[in-house]
Amino acid sequence: xxxxxxxxxxxxxxxxxxxxxxxxxxxxxxxxxxxxxxxxxxxxxxxxxxxxxxxxxxxxxxxxxxxxxxxxxxxxxxxxxxxxxxxxxxxxxxxxxxxxxxxx
Numbered sequence: 448x449x450x451x452x453x454x455x456x457x458x459x460x461x462x463x464x465x466x467x468x469x470x471x472x473x474x475x476x477x478x479x480x481x482x483x484x485x486x487x488x489x490x491x492x493x494x495x496x497x498x499x500x501x502x503x504x505x506x507x508x509x510x511x512x513x514x515x516x517x518x519x520x521x522x523x524x525x526x527x528x529x530x531x532x533x534x535x536x537x538x539x540x541x542x543x544x545x546x547x548x549x550x551x
Contacts, residue, residue, distance in 0.1 A: 456484075464489060465496045 467478055468489060475493075479486040502508070 461492050462496070465492050468493050469496075 464478060464482065464484075467473065468475060473481070475486050475489050478484075479489055
């Protein structure tokens with residue numbers, strides 16, 4: 448006996464069906480019969496889409512993310528500057544220590 452694989456639907460397909468549900472031109476039962484997907488799954492997709500809607504229009508989250516990225520960029524630049532300074536210092540000290548020990 449062979450196990451059946453679960454059907455996996457793309458995000459585009461789910462979005463298309465949720466749009467049809469929200470248009471309310473057909474009932475969820477009709478869409479369920481048309482696409483061969485159980486109505487409870489369609490309701491879950493609809494609920495997920497509706498739960499995610501407020502995040503689409505949240506400018507504060509985008510602004511906070513942009514600020515964090517700017518801070519990370521500044522920190523990265525400061526760290527690279529520190530690396531450059533330390534590398535130069537190490538090179539200079541290496542040259543001076545060789546010169547010092549040659550004199551002895």
